[in-house]
Amino acid sequence: MPSPSRFFALAALLVSATALVPPGRQGVPVAGPGSSNTSAPMTDNLLIVKTASEVDQKSGPSVDAPPNASIPPTSVTAVDGTLTNTTVADAGSSRRRDAGWLSMRASGFEKLFDGLPIGQHDASIEGTAYLTYTVVNNATYNVQACLDWCAGIDGCVFVNVFYEFNNFLLDFVFSEKSNLKCAAYGDIHTAAEKTNFGGQASYPQVGNETVPLTFITQSSGWGLDSLVDPTTPAGYELVFGPTDGANNAPGYMGFAFIDKYDVDACAQLCNTRGVDPVGGGCAYFNIWRALVDGLPTTYTCSMYYLVADESTAVNFGQGDLLVTYSRGYRRISVLPDGGFEGYTGCSTFCFTASYSNWIGTSPPSGNWDATVFFYPPYAHTGHSVALLTSADGVDSKIGTLTPAKKLGTEVGTNYVIQGFFLSAFGGAQLEANAKVDILWNGVRVGGTSGFTPAWKFVEVPVVGTGNDTLTFVGGSVQAWTFIDDVFIYAA
Numbered sequence: 298m299p300s301p302s303r304f305f306a307l308a309a310l311l312v313s314a315t316a317l318v319p320p321g322r323q324g325v326p327v328a329g330p331g332s333s334n335t336s337a338p339m340t341d342n343l344l345i346v347k348t349a350s351e352v353d354q355k356s357g358p359s360v361d362a363p364p365n366a367s368i369p370p371t372s373v374t375a376v377d378g379t380l381t382n383t384t385v386a387d388a389g390s391s392r393r394r395d396a397g398w399l400s401m402r403a404s405g406f407e408k409l410f411d412g413l414p415i416g417q418h419d420a421s422i423e424g425t426a427y428l429t430y431t432v433v434n435n436a437t438y439n440v441q442a443c444l445d446w447c448a449g450i451d452g453c454v455f456v457n458v459f460y461e462f463n464n465f466l467l468d469f470v471f472s473e474k475s476n477l478k479c480a481a482y483g484d485i486h487t488a489a490e491k492t493n494f495g496g497q498a499s500y501p502q503v504g505n506e507t508v509p510l511t512f513i514t515q516s517s518g519w520g521l522d523s524l525v526d527p528t529t530p531a532g533y534e535l536v537f538g539p540t541d542g543a544n545n546a547p548g549y550m551g552f553a554f555i556d557k558y559d560v561d562a563c564a565q566l567c568n569t570r571g572v573d574p575v576g577g578g579c580a581y582f583n584i585w586r587a588l589v590d591g592l593p594t595t596y597t598c599s600m601y602y603l604v605a606d607e608s609t610a611v612n613f614g615q616g617d618l619l620v621t622y623s624r625g626y627r628r629i630s631v632l633p634d635g636g637f638e639g640y641t642g643c644s645t646f647c648f649t650a651s652y653s654n655w656i657g658t659s660p661p662s663g664n665w666d667a668t669v670f671f672y673p674p675y676a677h678t679g680h681s682v683a684l685l686t687s688a689d690g691v692d693s694k695i696g697t698l699t700p701a702k703k704l705g706t707e708v709g710t711n712y713v714i715q716g717f718f719l720s721a722f723g724g725a726q727l728e729a730n731a732k733v734d735i736l737w738n739g740v741r742v743g744g745t746s747g748f749t750p751a752w753k754f755v756e757v758p759v760v761g762t763g764n765d766t767l768t769f770v771g772g773s774v775q776a777w778t779f780i781d782d783v784f785i786y787a788a
């Protein structure tokens with residue numbers, strides 16, 4: 298005979314278990330997040346505009362820089378409103394770096410502005426996306442040599458050609474012995490950005506003689522009439538653009554400024570952004586150039602856990618800031634229909650073991666041990682959702698759920714499986730036994746267990762071997778776990 302308190306606890310458990318209407322009979326969950334909509338955060342345009350007024354990404358060849366320096370990696374100048382000076386993490390993927398920033402450039406450089414007449418002091422450009430410089434033979438005003446050199450540089454769309462006098466290093470130290478500088482940029486600049494007038498002491502002080510100061514003459518600009526179309530980063534697809542509207546969209550995770558229009562760098566930032574506990578991983582980014590008072594000022598990468606499109610690309614700028622070259626890219630999941638939205642068996646409530654995209658399997662004598670429901674109240678997003686363990690609550694067998702087709706994965710590529718799991722339907726006591734294993738080619742790589750009162754985001758790294766299989770395996774006791782919004786991204 299159990300003690301009275303133990304008896305009452307047991308009785309309460311039995312009552313609650315028998316009173317419970319299971320999901321297969323459209324029951325109401327005992328616990329869980331309910332249908333309360335916490336609205337997804339929107340793009341923080343004010344912070345972006347404010348930060349754009351604080352960054353200084355304008356530069357050019359400094360007086361003591363040697364020519365032909367290699368182009369530094371794209372750097373991050375601000376993250377979520379805080380100024381930084383870091384380079385974009387390469388995330389171990391060298392393959393990824395050779396697309397995107399590099400892109401096919403038509404010839405078609407034209408003179409955008411002239412230098413001042415010979416003899417007059419002029420100024421060189423200080424602008425965004427400065428790459429590197431060289432010196433060209435100064436026997437003549439050698440623009441063609443400068444353009445030819447630029448043509449060999451990934452992303453070079455503009456050059457500034459000018460003489461710099463009284464630069465000791467150019468005159469005596471660097472081997473080229475030329476003072477005709479050719480500076481390459483990844484953005485197109487105008488004469489309004491001629492702000493470097495020289496005036497520096499480069500020659501050594503000798504006795505009490507006045508050191509001659511540097512000065513600049515004949516500073517002209519040559520460039521394309523627009524930025525080139527970037528190559529789509531690996532693992533992404535272009536959703537829209539270029540337009541003059543940035544996204545003002547839900548599921549916003551934050552932003553970074555980078556020092557040039559580098560879609561690959563944005564993709565890396567999205568891949569390594571980390572996770573929003575409610576929304577999950579970065580699934581989309583919006584890259585755009587900010588013009589402030591008409592001048593290129595910074596390059597924004599806004600990141601989102603929800604995929605946006607052109608319909609929300611309606612932020613054209615504020616005050617002095619104008620949005621240009623806005624493009625949206627979504628991350629490609631190699632898992633088709635990971636949100637189960639392809640199941641549309643009814644318009645209110647229904648479920649199935651299998652449909653065209655997913656196969657749920659129950660063991661012999663098992664009953665609906667792996668199912669997909671059309672029923673928005675059970676779903677994380679949309680109208681459909683998967684369920685493991687007996688939908689009608691009549692057995693405790695182990696069901697499995699797997700995509701109908703093998704995955705189009707690539708051998709040796711790192712992937713990350715992301716998904717949302719909810720084990721709350723039966724309440725804390727029953728769901729304490731909930732369990733789902735995530736198998737990759739039959740091997741357990743992760744999972745979830747126990748009562749989770751809110752949708753839980755789970756992320757598991759895996760390596761592609763080609764034609765891989767993903768399987769979700771349920772627990773053996775009567776504890777339900779819903780699964781929704783599963784993605785498999787190249788990491």
Ligand SMILES: *[C@@H]1O[C@H](CO)[C@@H](O)[C@H](O)[C@H]1NC(C)=O
Pocket residue numbers: 334
């Ligand atoms: C919940 O969000 C969805 C999509 O985000 C929206 O369509 C729906 O109207 C929202 N419901 C409530 C009650 O706010």
Ligand SMILES: *[C@@H]1O[C@H](CO)[C@@H](O)[C@H](O)[C@H]1NC(C)=O
Pocket residue numbers: 364365431432446472473
């Ligand atoms: C720098 O590049 C220019 C143009 O390609 C070339 O003529 C020059 O020899 C290079 N200088 C050095 C030191 O490599």
Ligand SMILES: *[C@@H]1O[C@H](CO)[C@@H](O)[C@H](O)[C@H]1NC(C)=O
Pocket residue numbers: 382
């Ligand atoms: C960023 O850091 C690099 C290396 O430390 C330095 O050369 C560069 O001048 C810095 N840039 C800014 C804007 O602080």
Ligand SMILES: *[C@@H]1O[C@H](CO)[C@@H](O)[C@H](O)[C@H]1NC(C)=O
Pocket residue numbers: 435436467468469474475476477
């Ligand atoms: C060419 O550059 C060298 C080195 O700076 C300088 O000494 C020389 O005067 C320049 N020649 C012309 C024609 O500007």
Ligand SMILES: *[C@@H]1O[C@H](CO)[C@@H](O)[C@H](O)[C@H]1NC(C)=O
Pocket residue numbers: 504505
């Ligand atoms: C510079 O120094 C020399 C001798 O060292 C002196 O004769 C001359 O007056 C000085 N000039 C000035 C401008 O100080």
Ligand SMILES: *[C@@H]1O[C@H](CO)[C@@H](O)[C@H](O)[C@H]1NC(C)=O
Pocket residue numbers: 708762763764
């Ligand atoms: C994947 O499956 C296809 C068709 O069955 C086959 O042609 C291909 O070689 C497989 N790839 C790998 C990496 O096993």
